[in-house]
Amino acid sequence: MAIQVGVSIDRSSPVPLYHQLAEQLSGAIASGMLQPGDPFENEIALAERLSLSRPTVRRAIQELVNQGLLLRRRGLGTTVANRKVHRRAELTSLYDDLKRDGGRPATTVLKHEIVRDERVATALDLPADAELLSIIRLRLSDERPLAILHNWLPPVYNDITREDLEGEGLYAVMRDRGVRPVVAHQTIGARTPTAAERRHLGLKPSEPVLTMTRVAFDAVGNAVEYGDHSYRAQDYSIEVMVDKR
Amino acid sequence: MAIQVGVSIDRSSPVPLYHQLAEQLSGAIASGMLQPGDPFENEIALAERLSLSRPTVRRAIQELVNQGLLLRRRGLGTTVANRKVHRRAELTSLYDDLKRDGGRPATTVLKHEIVRDERVATALDLPADAELLSIIRLRLSDERPLAILHNWLPPVYNDITREDLEGEGLYAVMRDRGVRPVVAHQTIGARTPTAAERRHLGLKPSEPVLTMTRVAFDAVGNAVEYGDHSYRAQDYSIEVMVDKR
């Protein structure tokens, strides 16, 4: 028998009804109230019970299906997906990641200057001679060096100071200015560390670094950041969800 | 002025109308008929011109927005997105990648046996003592060793032979059997190579390997493959699109 999830809809809220519903259903799944494989209340019944129209309910369910939380099969009904598949598409900064995992992140700004770099400017879709803010940071977690982060930003951000970056992650600084990167293209590789990397990250020559090069874009398609990062491979790995749907 | 894309809708086709429309619009963008930044015909006009309802047209446009091809701004209209952002979410096998890039991939099956492995079985959501097909392959590109691919498959695939795997990629073999992985969870890292890796990949002890551990799932949420791969970091990197939308 299908489980009836308790849902309360606030029609006076500016939050769309379908989103209110999606959030609460997703919460019920995350909380374990609904287990993988459990049948889900069907659209029509759910719509009737909540006094919502079927399209609205459908849209909420579709959100969860897109997130990989639910599976719909025509004629069969909707069921809760295997927990393992639950998607966690992310575009977070390393700083946020560490904080979420309970680490104590800290940042030292090693370099902070205005430069011209044709390769980076091209990747950011700017004229080859554009002035870019180049930032090199050493990221520590629990006092231990973890990564060297080299980032380049378009001229608009030239007024970001060293102090801004010591206190929080680059993405948080950008967010404070109303910029929200939503897509990124990343290339991940590995190599032996350079002398500077060995020194800052405390590596032996035989210990590799994990490298990530990234171009990030905001919602309107403007490139907002170019990054060239190297991580102590012993202490860090990169998680990715890939998805064909 | 908005460009009117030529679209022909076949109402007798089993293909949904919104999908027919989405395909043709996406084609118009891919062909360059519509340039980044170009204004897009508005929903209402498009619906009227094609004798479709607005919800149908909206759904087609939404598909393209999800693919990152279009940008919608309320009050402003819809425009073609920056080409750079166009998404390329992929879940391809290394074999396909190499072939697409013009390399000449080849495979040597190093090992092919039935095993029990609790760690892998758990990741695949199977009982801890399930019999798994364990395959270790050496992947070569243009005669040079590139990667060691260790994969485990659920019991259903125990009849896959060495010969099956020498001729094409694992994903192609699975596809021939009607299995289509659509989501995967990957962890990417780096480390110094083991003795076996050094031998097979022709590495010096100081040259790192890039590692990728992957669990792949099909559309109904069943785990279909566990992989533990190591690549010559000098010759290979992993590309990923990350996306918050």
Add this chain to the structure above:
DNA sequence: TACGAGAATATGTCAGTACAAAGTCTTGAC
């Protein structure tokens, strides 16, 4: 008993309509 037709169930597609909200542009008052 075996098997096929059809009922029951649930999601998938599509139409038409109404109003809300965001952004731009015009117009009018000072």
Add this chain to the structure above:
DNA sequence: GTCAAGACTTTGTACTGACATATTCTCGTA
């Protein structure tokens, strides 16, 4: 001339209703 109020355009949300299609289950018939 400047600036703010309001008109206009376009997308966003929501509802109602109808029919199509995939899947499973049941029941009647050979």
